[in-house]
Amino acid sequence: MYNLFRFIQKHHFVILFLVLEVLCVWLLTLTQGYHRQKRINTTNDIVGGVYETGTHIGDYFRLGKINHELAEENALLRRQLAATIDTTTGFQEIVNADTVYNFIPARVINSTVNRPNNYILIDKGSADGIEKDMGVVSSNGIVGIVADVSPHYASVMSLLHSYSTISVRFKNDEEQIATLRWQNTNYRYGIVDGIPTHLRPKPGDTIVTSSYSYIFPENLMAGTVVELIKSPDGTLNQAKIKYATDFASLKNVYVIQHTSLDELELLIQNQQMP
């Protein structure tokens, strides 16, 4: 026993080092894998509070730009409203669109773009009606999906995440569905997979969300095509796209609340039963 203590005393530096490193690796394994990653995140009120304070300070220096963005969005919404009322779109459709999706405004208080898996922290949480798996959009385009919520904050898995796959389509082709994912290199560009060879997307073509998702409403802007990447074996092509959202300067976002989601999920559950 005495020898053991002598040994520990003599090599305490190395032993403590090994213990701490094993602890780190154990912590690291806790956060690996999709579901675990969702659960253990920076969504706690202390971390959120510090980031929020920092954002408040930074906001004073950006008031002009933020005002300008909001004014532009207002103008856009006014134009859309005028267009909806003027054209032949029926009253019934407007009502339906309003009742299915509710938009909760939120502020980005922290975000990353330079990690293999990026998250965005926003200043609204379960107390404001935000739940896991809700879609998040900015005035420019889609942003991500809520991964984790605490009472007053939520962490959003951005499109810049290795697990992020979004069902999309080309704006000028209603039929064909493809998948949008991130290529893990640059925060401005993503990849659209599964484009059949008969489709010939041109640079500048718009990519929007498809109707095959209950997280995002249909027709939300995702990005524009930069170039078509032909597959070497002549099957499904890919396209490099530029995201509509600038993730590096994201400030105001909206969380999409699907008001009849429970009903929809029940239906899907029943469908899967034998």
Place this chain on the structure above:
Amino acid sequence: MNRTLMNIIRFVALVTAQVLLINHIRLGGYVHPYIYLIFVMLLPLNTPGWQLLLSGFGIGLVIDLFMGTLGMHAGATTLMAFCRPAIIRIVSGSQKLEMNREPNINQVGFPWFLRYTFVMVLVHNFTYFMLEGFSFHLVGQALLRILISVPVSVFLIIVVMYLFSRDKGKMRDKR
């Protein structure tokens, strides 16, 4: 000023600066400068080994909590703290240092401090980006990130040292 109090203030200031300021630097998405390493680098030369390791682990863990990278920064800073005595020995060569002081840029001179910063940052970044790369199977990209991030971190740390070291020198003279 009391040395422990000084270190607590330094800990809080560096974590705040790292999380609220430096983390917003994103030139093309590859640059990750880490200035919070200054905390471990500036511990007095005669700091006991266990204090060195726990300091490294502690600040790494706090940074991890803010960045949602549980274990990565803690692992990298702990290894850096473990290597510190050896790095100081190698970097010093025949140069004699006062053991009860901090290796501050004023005391040890610019060439010594630059070599010291470079090796310490390299050890930290290599470990961190490898941990990140292995977790996400992107080792090639991790190497690119190391190549770009190390010079930026070293530059920022030297700048911070020059910005804040004059006051500390005065404080020491008064003591």
